[in-house]
Structures are given as structure tokens and as C-alpha cells.
Amino acid sequence: xxxxxxxxxxxxxxxxxxxxxxxxxxxxxxxxxxxxxxxxxxxxxxxxxxxxxxxxxxxxxxxxxxxxxxxxxxxxxxxxxxxxxxxxxxxxxxxxxxxxxxxxxxxxxxxxxxxxxxxxxxxxxxxxxxxxxxxxxxxxxxxxxxxxxxxxxxxxxxxxxxxxxxxxxxxxxxxxxxxxxxxxxxxxxxxxxxxxxxxxxxxxxxxxxxxxxxxxxxxxxxxxxxxxxxxxxxxxxxxxxxxxxxxxxxxxxxxxxxxxxxxxxxxxxxxxxxxxxxxxxxxxxxxxxxxxxxxxxxxxxxxxxxxxxxxxxxxxxxxxxxxxxxxxxxxxxxxxxxxxxxxxxxxxxxxxxxxxxxxxxxxxxxxxxxxxxxxxxxxxxxxxxxxxxxxxxxxxxxxxxxxxxxxxxxxxxxxxxxxxxxxxxxxxxxxxxxxxxxxxxxxxxxxxxxxxxxxxxxxxxxxxxxxxxxxxxxxxxxx
Numbered sequence: 001x002x003x004x005x006x007x008x009x010x011x012x013x014x015x016x017x018x019x020x021x022x023x024x025x026x027x028x029x030x031x032x033x034x035x036x037x038x039x040x041x042x043x044x045x046x047x048x049x050x051x052x053x054x055x056x057x058x059x060x061x062x063x064x065x066x067x068x069x070x071x072x073x074x075x076x077x078x079x080x081x082x083x084x085x086x087x088x089x090x091x092x093x094x095x096x097x098x099x100x101x102x103x104x105x106x107x108x109x110x111x112x113x114x115x116x117x118x119x120x121x122x123x124x125x126x127x128x129x130x131x132x133x134x135x136x137x138x139x140x141x142x143x144x145x146x147x148x149x150x151x152x153x154x155x156x157x158x159x160x161x162x163x164x165x166x167x168x169x170x171x172x173x174x175x176x177x178x179x180x181x182x183x184x185x186x187x188x189x190x191x192x193x194x195x196x197x198x199x200x201x202x203x204x205x206x207x208x209x210x211x212x213x214x215x216x217x218x219x220x221x222x223x224x225x226x227x228x229x230x231x232x233x234x235x236x237x238x239x240x241x242x243x244x245x246x247x248x249x250x251x252x253x254x255x256x257x258x259x260x261x262x263x264x265x266x267x268x269x270x271x272x273x274x275x276x277x278x279x280x281x282x283x284x285x286x287x288x289x290x291x292x293x294x295x296x297x298x299x300x301x302x303x304x305x306x307x308x309x310x311x312x313x314x315x316x317x318x319x320x321x322x323x324x325x326x327x328x329x330x331x332x333x334x335x336x337x338x339x340x341x342x343x344x345x346x347x348x349x350x351x352x353x354x355x356x357x358x359x360x361x362x363x364x365x366x367x368x369x370x371x372x373x374x375x376x377x378x379x380x381x382x383x384x385x386x387x388x389x390x391x392x393x394x395x396x397x398x399x400x401x402x403x404x405x406x407x408x409x410x411x412x413x414x415x416x417x418x419x420x421x422x423x424x425x426x427x428x429x430x431x432x433x434x435x436x437x438x439x440x441x442x443x444x445x446x447x448x449x450x451x452x453x454x455x456x457x458x459x460x461x462x463x464x465x466x467x468x469x470x471x472x473x474x475x476x477x478x479x
Contacts, residue, residue, distance in 0.1 A: 024070055027063025035059045036160075045165045045182050047157035055159055138170050139163075146201045150181075153197065154189050172202060179222040187213055191220075198222060226258040243293065251293035253286060267359070271410040274418045283419045284310045284371065290417060291369050295319050299365040302336065304329045306376045310419075311369065326383045329376065330398040336368060336414070337401030343412035355411060365413045368405070373420045 022028075027040055035055050038044030040063030047055050058066065139162070147162035156165070165182040172179050181198070183189070195209050210221040232255055234240060242261065246252050249267035256262050264273060273290065275283045288311060295301050301320040303311045308324045315322055323329045343362045350361055370376060377399060384396035393400075408414055 025067065027065070027067035027070075029059065038062055040064055043164075045160070047160040049157060055161070057161070060161065060164055134170070142172075142202060143168050146198065149197045149201050150194055153194055155184055155186070168202070173204075175224050175226065177224070180219055181222070182219045185216055185218050187218060194220075228254070228256050228259075246293070248297045251290045253289065266415050267410055267413075271408075271414070272406060272416040272418070274420065276420050287369055287371075287417045287419055288313065291367055294365065294367045294415075299367050301367045301369060302332055303369045303371070304332060304376065305369075305371045306379055307371055310371045326376075326379045330380060330383055330396070333368075333380075333398040333401040333405070336366065337404045339363075339366065340405050340408045340412055340414050343414065344408065347411045359411070359413060362412055365415070367415050367417060369417045369419075370402075371419050373418045 029035070034048065036044030036047055036059045038060055043062045043065075044060040143162050143166055146168070147160075147166055148158070150156075151158045151160065167180040167182075169177055169179070171177050179198075179202070183194075191209075191211060198204070199207065204222070204224075206225045206227060207222055208225050210223070212219050212221075229236070232239060234243075242255075243252055246261075246263065247265065250263045250265035253262045253264065264270070266273070273287075275286050277283045291301050291303070291314075295317065299319070301314070301317075303314045303320060303322045305311050305314075305322065305324055306326060306329060311322070314320045321332065323332045346362050347355055355361065380396045380398045384398070388394075402416070405414055405416060
């Protein structure tokens with residue numbers, strides 16, 4: 001039996017109705033055209049390729065959100081119709097008859113109400129414009145230009161609403177601000193190029209990029225690096241509290257990024273410290289901070305300053321012996337070596353468990369601050385060559401004493417803090433030192449790395465000393 005044109009139209013209408021009902025219940029666009037990457041459970045973040053024209057906000061909604069709105073609207077309409085046409089049908093028909101028979105009052109009321117509604121709408125529009133003006137200006141000045149710059153490198157359609165994947169707070173330039181950018185899961189883009197464009201378009205400086213590449217939630221977090229304070233003083237908030245909480249054997253050297261404490265534990269890590277930096281690199285300031293904290297905690301300090309002016313703060317401080325003449329430095333090193341040998345003998349007599357629990361049994365902690373070790377070693381050699389008599393050893397006893405001190409372990413609580421522009425003299429001392437006896441802090445990467453031929457192990461930091469603020473040191477000893 002031949003199908004008529006009417007039959008075909010009925011079939012097409014039934015098919016369209018079935019598809020419409022399916023799209024309605026599935027939360028899909030009613031026109032059947034999918035424009036974004038939204039799914040039933042997940043909101044869309046970008047426009048699909050080859051989509052043309054403006055994309056409405058509803059296209060970014062998840063399917064369940066569209067379904068909720070549709071069912072809610074249908075329910076409200078049905079409930080209103082049921083109330084008007086079933087529960088109150090007499091009142092509804094009577095009101096309709098009155099309007100039909102006498103429309104003038106209804107028209108006048110509609111005109112008045114229309115003006116009121118229009119006025120309210122206009123006022124609401126003005127208020128909305130004022131309230132959202134800053135957000136719109138922010139979008140126009142920062143977010144939209146960023147979208148135009150990185151959409152193509154990311155492989156995202158330029159029709160995509162920037163707010164769907166660019167989460168840029170208005171205070172993005174603040175130190176604690178965080179920028180999140182959702183990126184395609186395929187990750188087929190140049191991360192360095194995208195990062196460079198973000199920095200340039202948002203005028204960012206000193207920021208870090210954290211890329212999440214695993215799973216479906218691929219994104220990048222952009223945050224400002226927390227740089228150390230340029231200068232740290234005792235009067236700064238919280239500094240005294242930090243110093244009070246530092247272990248007696250681990251003086252505070254400075255604060256790094258995020259106010260992370262920078263220190264070296266001379267009991268648990270290494271008994272000696274070498275600071276190597278160029279002129280003006282902060283060598284004396286760092287060692288002054290370390291030495292003063294030890295003195296504050298009851299240590300005895302020996303400042304061997306052949307330059308005579310590097311540590312003028314130490315003059316007259318209780319518990320500090322300040323040696324400036326080369327002869328004084330020579331005698332002090334010989335004396336300290338004798339003290340170290342005496343402590344070794346005492347440590348041998350004490351049981352290991354006693355020495356571990358009561359390290360003070362060997363005596364108070366002496367700290368030797370040796371300024372400009374390279375020049376001082378040369379002066380000690382010259383001084384010994386002048387005063388040496390027949391039968392005396394050829395090598396300077398002071399240099400030999402320093403080597404002995406460096407060889408002594410942390411059990412004798414004898415520590416050497418060295419300052420050097422280059423670590424050549426310290427390397428020669430290190431060849432006679434046991435492994436693990438040094439902690440080196442160079443001001444440039446690799447500046448103090450120990451030669452492979454040396455048997456000692458140095459723990460060298462490759463971070464510039466200037467990247468952590470030196471801790472301020474007390475000017476006078478406090479009991």
C-alpha cells in the first residue's frame with residue numbers, strides 16, 4: 001500500500017517528537033547540535049572545533065543542570081495551570097469574562113504595571129551594570145587578551161568563553177594569589193610557550209608554574225614565588241621568637257623563601273662551616289650571626305681577625321677572645337689544639353652513652369671564627385719562618401694545630417667557622433679532615449666543591465647566599 005505524503009509527514013513529526021523528548025530528558029541541546037565539551041555530569045570548558053557563531057552560556061552547562069531547569073520550568077507551568085484551570089476554574093473563568101466584557105480597567109492596569117515593570121527592569125539593569133563594571137573591565141583588560149593569546153597555542157577554539165577555563169582572580173598580582181588555567185587533556189602544546197605568554201600578558205614576575213598532566217583534570221597553577229626578605233633584623237616581627245626556638249647546636253643563618261629557616265646543625269650535620277663568597281658577599285655577616293648565637297647560648301668564641309676590622313662588634317663582649325695580631329692568632333690556634341687533645345682524652349674516658357646524653361661533660365663549646373683563611377694561612381707561614389729556631393719543625397705549628405682541630409670529631413664540641421673568598425686553603429685543610437666534617441656554603445654554584453682526589457666529604461649548597469636573608473645577630477652577650 002502506497003504511503004501518502006501525509007503519512008510521511010506524520011512519521012517525520014513522530015520521529016522529531018521522539019528525538020525531542022530524548023534530548024529533553026538527556027539534558028542535550030534541543031537543536032541537536034553539540035557546541036561544547038560538556039557532558040551529562042561535567043560542565044563544558046571549551047567550544048568544540050568547527051563550531052561557528054556565538055555560543056550561549058547554556059551550552060556550557062552539564063546535562064543534569066539543563067534537565068533540572070527544564071523539569072523545574074515544566075513543573076512550575078503545570079502547577080500554575082492546574083491551580084488556575086482546575087482548583088480555581090470558576091474564579092479564572094469569571095475573571096476572563098470580566099476582562100472580555102469590560103477590557104478598559106484591565107488595559108489601564110496593564111499599562112500601569114508595564115511602566116512599573118519597565119522602570120524596575122531599567123533600575124535593575126543600571127544596578128547590575130554598576131555592580132559588574134569592575135568585573136567587566138577586568139575581563140576586557142586582562143582575561144580576554146590572555147584568552148586571545150593562548151587559545152590557539154592550547155588548541156582551544158577562540159569562540160570559547162574565557163571564563164570557562166581561565167580562572168584569574170582580580171587580585172592576581174598579590175603575593176598569595178593563585179591563577180588556575182584548565183588545559184586540554186591531550187597536552188599537545190608547548191608548555192614553555194604557553195607559560196611565556198601567560199607571564200607576558202598578565203605582566204607577572206617571579207612566578208612558578210605547577211602542571212598537572214595526569215588524569216582528566218589537567219591544568220596549570222601559577223603562583224608567585226615567595227622570595228626571602230631582603231634584610232632580616234632582630235626588630236622584625238617573629239625573629240626573636242624564631243631565634244628562641246632554634247636548637248643550641250643549630251644557629252639560624254637566615255630565612256629562605258616562604259620564611260623557611262636556613263640553618264646548619266653542627267652536632268648532627270657537620271662540626272665546621274666554610275663560607276666562601278666574593279667581596280661584599282656577606283661572609284662576615286653570616287658568621288657573625290652564627291657566632292653571636294653560640295655566645296648567647298654560653299659558648300666561648302675566638303675571633304681570629306687578621307684584617308683587624310671585620311668583627312669590631314666582638315671587642316669587649318664577654319665570652320669572646322678577639323685576636324688581631326698574627327702572633328695572637330698563632331698562639332690561639334696552638335692553645336685550641338691543646339684544648340682539643342685534652343677533650344679527646346676526656347671523651348675517651350667517658351662512655352659513649354654518657355657523652356651522647358651529656359655532651360657538656362667535655363666542657364663548654366668553643367667556636368673559632370677564622371676570617372679570610374687564605375690570607376691568614378700565608379701570614380702564619382711567614383710569621384713562623386721569622387720566629388722559627390734551629391730544631392723547630394719546618395711547618396707552622398699554628399697551621400698544624402688548625403689541621404688537628406679540623407680533624408677532631410663533633411664529640412669534642414670544637415667548631416671552626418671559616419671565611420674565604422676562594423676555598424684553596426680550606427681545601428688543603430680538608431684533605432686532612434675526616435669525611436663529613438665540613439659544611440660548605442658557596443655564594444655561587446659549585447664555588448666550593450671539593451676535588452675528587454680529596455678524601456673528605458663536603459656538603460655544598462648551590463643556592464646563592466643572597467637568596468636567604470642573613471639573620472641579625474645580637475650586638476652584646478645576654479645572660
